[in-house]
Amino acid sequence: MALIHSDLDLIFHNPSDRKKGYRFPKSEVPSAEFPQSLSRKDKAQLPETSELDVVRHFTNLSHRNFSVDTHFYPLGSCTMKYNPKAAEDAASLPGFTELHPWTPFLPGGEEASQGALAVIHELGKTLAEAVGMDEVTCQPLAGAHGEMTGIMLVAAYHRTKGNRRKTVIVPDSSHGTNPASAAMAGYEIVTIPTAPYGDMDLDAFRAAMNDDVAAVMMTCPNTLGLFNPHIREIADIAHQYGALMYYDGANFNAILGKVRPGDVGFDVVHMNVHKTFGTPHGGGGPGAGPVGVKRSLVPFLPVPRVVKKSDGKYALETNRKDSIGSVANFFGNFGVLLRAYYYILANGREGLVRVSEMAVLNANYIMSRLKPYYDLPFDKTCMHECVFSASRQVKQGVHAIDIAKALIERGFHPPTVYFPMIVKEAVMIEPTETESKETLDEFIDAMIEIAKLAETDPASFAEMPSGMPVRRPDETRAAREIRVTCLG
Amino acid sequence: MDYCSHSVREIREMLSEIGVPSIESLFSPIPAELRTKQLDLPEGLSEYESLHRITDLAGSTLTDRVCFLGGGAYDHIIPAAVGALANRAEFVTAYTPYQPESSQGTLQALFEYQTAMCALTGMEVTNASMYDGASALAESVLMAMRITDRKRVLVDEGVNPVYRRVIATYLVNHDCEIVEIPLRKDLADEAAILAGIDDRTACVVIQNPNFLGSILDIRKIAEKAHSVEALVVESIYPVSLGILESPAARGADISTGDGQSLGNPLSFGGPSFGFLAVKKTHIRQLPGRIVGETIDRDGKRAFVLTLQAREQHIKRHKATSNICSNQSLCALRALFHMSVIGREGFAELAQLNLDLAAYARKTLSAIKGVKTVNEAPVFNEFVLELPVETNMVVEKLAKKGYYAGIPLGKFYPGREKQLLVAVTEKRTKSEIDGFARLLEESLWR
């Protein structure tokens, strides 16, 4: 894959007198007036160039990306698995892409949108089974959005019971979205440190639990890739105090088909379909964050809900008096949900279990082979991801970020670095199940070579990565001299 | 069908390297009593069968009817080049551009997207997109409350009813006061809003065109709001900005809206994206990802995610929002759309919408008993009042192949005879004439 190294001009740099490119259908109706006082004085300064130039520009830009389809992408916590092309076909069917979202709200409109309503409902049911919950809403538009929705459900639950609880407990290894989502729902955060065994300090947790705690948010396996053997006990303690257990599904790929959060004591979960269920990441989105709940939280689910009537037809329910309301325009990221639906149909019961098995196998294989070369803060069987520390390399002046740049130079997307924050110089590797042993071996060889280079020529890292369109951009300058557009 | 490739031999080799007898032993840290039995799900299908199932479902929907539905989602032309570019695997299967050297494609494209949105809205800064127009509006309100350090929010009833519901959902756990100002006929009640603005007001929330399609000149409201240091949050329909003066020029402080109408298919309501654009002074209160320009080690122009200190992965519970991702690919579709149709095309697009809607409004209201409701200027959406309740008419016309419009009675009590009709550049004169003919038939024959 040839990378274009020349400076790609911005699409906005065109002469202002270019011939108009695109042609719209000709108007067969009279021209209408628009009040002068409301009219634009000048046209919006958008690009003006031929279709060829637009296509060439963005095609060349695309060549400047690493992507799952082109590179091994072991970003811990992100689950960069292969995105099946058939899912793209499913999402492009005109029967879905051309369906207006107001259709089922029209009189007789549910009839016209049965296929789409079926996808939402059936996907919800399947996800509920996979996570061990009673019902699922597919409305949240992203993982963090699902977290916020889940905590809002918790808040509604407590409010209905007359509980004025003010706090949410999170482990210090949690993803930033956990405390941020709880704050969005009006809660204060209590953070529990991680104990040497690799997860939430039980004594500190017991000491922090009281009647003021609304929920405990856990990721399981946690962000260190470790399954918490005390999770049931934690859930029992939380429930004793009337608090709810929230499951962050970011790492669900590790236990899909093996453990169901609902069976373990969780009351509400969110899933990341763009992680676990193979929908593409799109450069940062769109994803979707369906939320599953136990019966006690069902009344609060957002509207509209898709239900299946006794005659087998699907319908919308918008009048639910205890619903928290809505968190999105319509039903959720339907095009994304479609892709997840394909993924589940194709994988099925046995395929979904194979996902976690191969994911865990791949991660442990990498951990085992890299152990001699990189410090392992928690030397025990990991799940779908393993966390190393670059502390050994730091002694030579080579930091986690330098290892990342070295990997880019060698044609690998780096693992996640500097997260979780409780590990110094963290390097979090999540290969996912769709990577072959061959690919893993190439990556491992590169990591070993890098470890050796850190001993023999640490100074060379500062120059990396070479061969890319840019090299070590100045992020400080970007934050101090803010330029977010090329206007003005 | 699964997507793993391990052979039996490879699995054996890997297990041997790890030093465990079986894959099952890798799951031994999990207490046995927590393990699930088999999932109660069907066996997997082949790719072909899976697609066939889904194609059947798609085939059962009725999308061949002529669409006059709007209400926040619009049936616009999407140039072929948009899909061709947006479907490139390097855009689709890439991740968030945290490592700038390996994601200049996404980063530069998002920078260009930010530029385009600022060009449309007249604002100085914007982020790399939000989830959708409704949640972006809710985040705008929270942002306005943070900036002003005030708790009172005035919301015009003309704002999309679902958006208002989302604002209420987002704000229920916050210490604030939401005051809804009822519509006056088809438009925001300017006098009531002006009277409601005081030094406790964080912001006034307006939608333009509003849910009924009417356009309000917000300048007076902006003037009064600014005199007491309150903000104007305007939720705008981006295609209208091809003809409507920019939000910044008209006095808005926060410009937000839904981007589906820019290059994204209807797709039953998602995915789409939201946008949030503001003046530079407010940039640190902006939620979401922001791409910034800088230079690299060799002095070359480079793009990076910037001002990350606002975001959840650094500030955690003190972040401007919990938002982690953006709707990158949908925002890119909007950029591709605006680039392909270009500066001239964007203006022409707006004019076409205006013309066709005006023609439809004239033609439909010429029918006996049908009245126009909008007294204020409109863009491509308007309300008709029928001589009967709309539901039956809508159902009849659907059977005859027309999605006539959205009955307003669902959201606005008292408007059971009113129908919200949207007309885009995809509609033809003959479709509009056909609509009129059928409407007349259904009313009077």
Next chain:
Amino acid sequence: MSTFYSKDHEWVLVEGSAGIVGITSYAAHQLGDITFVELPKKGKIVKQFEALCSIESVKAASDIYCPLSGKVLETNAALDTEPQVINTDAQGEGWIAKLELANPSETSNLMDEAAYRSYLKTLE
């Protein structure tokens, strides 16, 4: 005139009932290149160890806790345009705020220069 230090690496130069507050070069080094200082409002009243303001770098954000109770009289406007001064001269030109101290005897809860230096050694 003496300088006192808090465990969170803030310093305060005390002269009678006046205090000048900033962060130490250790803290500045931990943060990395400072990109923004959200200065406190003039007139803000703050208790000892309460959040005074916040500082951002590219990869981190930190609350600055006021080492002594008091009222903010003046803030260092230079930090608006040149936040990096804190990196180059944290205990001089990089001062953050001038306070009217409410209770100078609170310095008994702080470390003096020698104690702070010993404290830093324990962190290595």
